[in-house]
Amino acid sequence: MTPVDTPTVEPVSPEFLYLISSDPAELAQAVAPLRGADIVDALNKMPPDAGARVVTNLPFDLAVEVLDEPELEHRHAIVEHMDRAVAGALIAAMSPDRRVELLREVPVKQRTQILKVIEEPDRRTLQALLQYEEHTAGGIMTTEFVTVPSTASAAHATERARASARAKDIVYAIYVVDAKNGSLLRALSLQDLLLASPADSVMAIGDRRPPLSVETDTDQEDVARIISKYNLLAIPVLDTHRRVVGMVTVDDVIDAMVRETTEDVQKFGGLEALDEPYLRISFFSMIKKRAGWLAALFLSEMLTASAMQHFSDELAKAFVLSMFIPLVMSSGGNSGSQATSLIIRALALREVSIRDWWRVALRELPSGLVLGAFLGCIGFIRILIWQHAGLYDYGPHYMLIALTIATALTGIVTFGSLTGSMLPFLLRRLGFDPASASAPFVATLVDVTGITIYFSVAFMILHGTLL
Amino acid sequence: MTPVDTPTVEPVSPEFLYLISSDPAELAQAVAPLRGADIVDALNKMPPDAGARVVTNLPFDLAVEVLDEPELEHRHAIVEHMDRAVAGALIAAMSPDRRVELLREVPVKQRTQILKVIEEPDRRTLQALLQYEEHTAGGIMTTEFVTVPSTASAAHATERARASARAKDIVYAIYVVDAKNGSLLRALSLQDLLLASPADSVMAIGDRRPPLSVETDTDQEDVARIISKYNLLAIPVLDTHRRVVGMVTVDDVIDAMVRETTEDVQKFGGLEALDEPYLRISFFSMIKKRAGWLAALFLSEMLTASAMQHFSDELAKAFVLSMFIPLVMSSGGNSGSQATSLIIRALALREVSIRDWWRVALRELPSGLVLGAFLGCIGFIRILIWQHAGLYDYGPHYMLIALTIATALTGIVTFGSLTGSMLPFLLRRLGFDPASASAPFVATLVDVTGITIYFSVAFMILHGTLL
Numbered sequence: 001m002t003p004v005d006t007p008t009v010e011p012v013s014p015e016f017l018y019l020i021s022s023d024p025a026e027l028a029q030a031v032a033p034l035r036g037a038d039i040v041d042a043l044n045k046m047p048p049d050a051g052a053r054v055v056t057n058l059p060f061d062l063a064v065e066v067l068d069e070p071e072l073e074h075r076h077a078i079v080e081h082m083d084r085a086v087a088g089a090l091i092a093a094m095s096p097d098r099r100v101e102l103l104r105e106v107p108v109k110q111r112t113q114i115l116k117v118i119e120e121p122d123r124r125t126l127q128a129l130l131q132y133e134e135h136t137a138g139g140i141m142t143t144e145f146v147t148v149p150s151t152a153s154a155a156h157a158t159e160r161a162r163a164s165a166r167a168k169d170i171v172y173a174i175y176v177v178d179a180k181n182g183s184l185l186r187a188l189s190l191q192d193l194l195l196a197s198p199a200d201s202v203m204a205i206g207d208r209r210p211p212l213s214v215e216t217d218t219d220q221e222d223v224a225r226i227i228s229k230y231n232l233l234a235i236p237v238l239d240t241h242r243r244v245v246g247m248v249t250v251d252d253v254i255d256a257m258v259r260e261t262t263e264d265v266q267k268f269g270g271l272e273a274l275d276e277p278y279l280r281i282s283f284f285s286m287i288k289k290r291a292g293w294l295a296a297l298f299l300s301e302m303l304t305a306s307a308m309q310h311f312s313d314e315l316a317k318a319f320v321l322s323m324f325i326p327l328v329m330s331s332g333g334n335s336g337s338q339a340t341s342l343i344i345r346a347l348a349l350r351e352v353s354i355r356d357w358w359r360v361a362l363r364e365l366p367s368g369l370v371l372g373a374f375l376g377c378i379g380f381i382r383i384l385i386w387q388h389a390g391l392y393d394y395g396p397h398y399m400l401i402a403l404t405i406a407t408a409l410t411g412i413v414t415f416g417s418l419t420g421s422m423l424p425f426l427l428r429r430l431g432f433d434p435a436s437a438s439a440p441f442v443a444t445l446v447d448v449t450g451i452t453i454y455f456s457v458a459f460m461i462l463h464g465t466l467l
Numbered sequence: 468m469t470p471v472d473t474p475t476v477e478p479v480s481p482e483f484l485y486l487i488s489s490d491p492a493e494l495a496q497a498v499a500p501l502r503g504a505d506i507v508d509a510l511n512k513m514p515p516d517a518g519a520r521v522v523t524n525l526p527f528d529l530a531v532e533v534l535d536e537p538e539l540e541h542r543h544a545i546v547e548h549m550d551r552a553v554a555g556a557l558i559a560a561m562s563p564d565r566r567v568e569l570l571r572e573v574p575v576k577q578r579t580q581i582l583k584v585i586e587e588p589d590r591r592t593l594q595a596l597l598q599y600e601e602h603t604a605g606g607i608m609t610t611e612f613v614t615v616p617s618t619a620s621a622a623h624a625t626e627r628a629r630a631s632a633r634a635k636d637i638v639y640a641i642y643v644v645d646a647k648n649g650s651l652l653r654a655l656s657l658q659d660l661l662l663a664s665p666a667d668s669v670m671a672i673g674d675r676r677p678p679l680s681v682e683t684d685t686d687q688e689d690v691a692r693i694i695s696k697y698n699l700l701a702i703p704v705l706d707t708h709r710r711v712v713g714m715v716t717v718d719d720v721i722d723a724m725v726r727e728t729t730e731d732v733q734k735f736g737g738l739e740a741l742d743e744p745y746l747r748i749s750f751f752s753m754i755k756k757r758a759g760w761l762a763a764l765f766l767s768e769m770l771t772a773s774a775m776q777h778f779s780d781e782l783a784k785a786f787v788l789s790m791f792i793p794l795v796m797s798s799g800g801n802s803g804s805q806a807t808s809l810i811i812r813a814l815a816l817r818e819v820s821i822r823d824w825w826r827v828a829l830r831e832l833p834s835g836l837v838l839g840a841f842l843g844c845i846g847f848i849r850i851l852i853w854q855h856a857g858l859y860d861y862g863p864h865y866m867l868i869a870l871t872i873a874t875a876l877t878g879i880v881t882f883g884s885l886t887g888s889m890l891p892f893l894l895r896r897l898g899f900d901p902a903s904a905s906a907p908f909v910a911t912l913v914d915v916t917g918i919t920i921y922f923s924v925a926f927m928i929l930h931g932t933l934l
Binding site: 033035037071158161162165170171189190191194195209212227228229230231233250251253254255257258261262264265266268269270271274277278279280283286287290291293294295297298299301302304305308309312315316319322323324325326327329330331333334335337338339340341342343344345346349351352356359360363366367370371374375378379382392413438439440443444447451 | 500502504538625628629632637638656657658661662676679694695696697698700717718720721722724725728729731732733735736737738741744745746747750753754757758760761762764765766768769771772775776779782783786787789790791792793794796797798800801802804805806807808809810811812813816818819823826827830833834837838841842845846849859880905906907910911914918
């Protein structure tokens with residue numbers, strides 16, 4: 001890893017900001033070279049009351065920028081600790097999407113209080129935004145976008161863009177809407193305006209194709225996929241009349257992607273998504289997120305004990321079989337975990353859809369057989385070597401035991417690959433997130449069946465000799 | 468999942484493009500409403516020779532756009548199948564970053580041939596770009612950026628931006644460099660220019676802070692993190708004299724993020740990263756990517772058989788112990804997998820650094836004890852219920868057996884949590900990717916030690932009774 005080169009940003013020690021936050025003039029000077037994101041880093045390491053003091057003493061624009069950062073944790077708690085009037089002014093200046101996020105975090109009672117400090121028409125916008133589902137385009141969009149009627153000239157559009165370009169914001173696009181019914185016709189970039197002659201009609205410049213768009217209820221993962229696929233900086237969000245009601249920008253998408261990847265990785269590891277950084281989540285919250293799945297898996301895995309009780313006669317007669325149980329069963333779990341990770345990711349990237357399950361099954365069946373047979377060979381050879389080298393005596397039927405292990409491995413790895421690959425499909429079919437098909441989940445499923453496969457194979461091969 | 472709303476993009480059937488690709492005029496008309504990314508979707512489903520025919524017949528600008536798409540697979544194979552002259556013209560028009568990607572894919576011999584069709588000074592640029600490591604800022608940057616000297620006016624900068632703004636490209640930034648030594652002083656956006664008076668000096672507009680930047684050898688993950696943290700659209704890449712040599716844009720970063728997430732998920736599932744979509748990778752490539760880790764894990768897991776041979780006397784005396792082996796061991800693996808997924812992600816997001824290992828250990832030790840004791844209680848109760856309900860007879864010492872299971876679970880889950888959380892740190896310390904700490908890897912590590920813990924606990928508790 002190469003150290004990050006961010007030459008202009010001094011490492012901010014939280015203590016530093018904290019201590020000087022009592023003298024506004026000094027603070028303002030100290031933070032002048034800092035960016036909002038750096039101050040957020042420092043705030044995230046402070047208790048919310050100290051954070052509130054820092055934000056209160058920041059220059060107004062910077063304070064708004066800080067509260068607008070998606071990475072700010074405890075936004076709500078910080079605002080809580082601030083003077084009501086100061087908080088109101090800051091909230092009123094925040095960007096609409098982040099303001100909605102803040103409102104979602106607070107209890108309904110406080111929502112009403114916050115809504116009171118917001119003036120019309122912002123308040124109405126805010127209330128409308130709150131209606132959208134959290135993980136949809138409507139839930140993450142901003143309402144700060146620029147529109148011009150289709151009858152406008154390039155010069156007029158440039159004027160509109162300039163008027164709404166506040167220093168801190170980026171003009172991602174200028175949307176050209178039908179002068180009569182307000183439906184979206186074109187999306188122009190600043191660059192299109194730069195290249196146009198001032199007298200040109202806005203309909204005559206830039207990309208002539210109707211722009212890509214999403215609807216308010218489009219899932220945020222799909223929004224991310226479209227923005228990423230077409231290399232967009234922003235995508236307009238339309239209502240059912242094709243009128244622009246908002247815009248999702250590429251940086252919101254990145255934040256959403258990072259959050260979702262974290263959730264998926266944690267789910268695949270076999271626990272509930274933490275929703276908070278590892279070192280900052282409270283001990284008992286973390287235990288709670290882990291204990292649930294761990295207990296569920298433990299209870300399911302108890303079936304292995306029951307299965308083995310069922311085969312206790314066989315075990316008593318040929319306890320040598322028990323020695324290979326961890327080996328044989330872990331191989332099933334491992335092959336299942338491989339298959340699951342492949343399919344979860346392929347589903348997430350839309351490389352396969354739920355209808356492709358049989359294609360996947362037709363690939364995993366031979367894959368499992370080949371991989372299982374491969375491991376079976378290694379296992380077979382291992383037993384012969386140990387026996388002949390005198391490392392362990394498996395008894396007179398060691399060849400049959402080796403054959404049992406090899407056959408069981410082939411069966412269990414095949415079963416593991418099939419189960420691991422089909423589980424994400426099954427979960428999606430049942431309306432769950434396929435990413436919930438965790439490695440431990442698959443291993444547990446395979447373990448219980450694996451015991452049965454193992455002893456059935458053993459019974460067939462060793463019947464009349466050991467069993 | 469809400470269906471994606473992309474109203475203007477018809478679903479492209481690959482057959483459609485394939486069939487009409489013989490009539491250039493018809494093809495040109497058919498593809499006119501399509502975007503490069505859609506054509507790439509279709510090309511990715513075709514054999515490269517058919518893809519080559521389609522690209523050859525596309526309008527020139529669209530063909531270049533298609534070859535420039537990061538999502539295009541088999542770029543090299545498609546170019547291979549094209550007429551030498553046509554391919555040369557297209558490659559010469561491609562963006563520098565994608566051209567480098569193409570050159571990296573081809574054997575060195577063909578590189579020379581391709582380099583021949585590129586004219587100076589592009590050829591020199593290309594050769595310079597090829598020197599950078601693949602996963603660094605230098606390896607993914609483009610060299611198409613706009614600079615103006617610090618002595619220029621806003622009007623001049625606007626003129627420069629306009630001149631270099633080709634219709635298909637986005638002007639992400641205008642870099643202001645020192646008129647004497649060429650070092651980077653400011654980064655302006657089109658919007659800054661829009662808001663400036665034409666006569667303003669470029670040093671007097673926009674953000675007065677020196678811009679954020681990276682160096683050519685900055686790891687692409689760090690580049691992604693900076694762009695995402697500061698919500699940038701692009702970041703300049705500087706040489707050791709702080710001169711701008713390239714620029715990494717947000718859409719390249721998204722592509723890099725998606726690729727890395729896929730790799731990490733697949734590694735965590737316990738296989739080598741596929742590098743190709745699941746349904747398109749050849750059967751034997753896939754087997755190869757899976758068999759390696761599977762065999763390595765299998766060989767390590769063989770130690771469980773050796774460990775159990777070591778305890779074979781105990782097993783023979785108290786074969787009831789063998790029934791709980793899968794249960795006890797899988798719990799260790801599951802808790803390890805949870806801890807690993809938490810730490811891999813926390814390391815990736817830089818929430819924890821390698822120096823925090825002891826903090827993590829201090830959290831995982833009590834977590835493991837609590838979770839292990841919790842599972843131990845469930846296990847203890849399970850045995851008492853089965854015994855008293857007459858579901859299975861564990862013999863006169865069933866209380867001691869239950870105590871053995873509960874104690875072993877506490878120990879193994881604690882060990883699993885600790886091992887699972889420390890493994891990513893250890894891997895990073897040794898210079899490996901912490902994401903290689905897969906769930907199966909951790910489970911295998913825990914299994915081998917778990918056997919030893921289990922039988923040691925059993926020996927202590929059951930010595931003098933069953934053992």
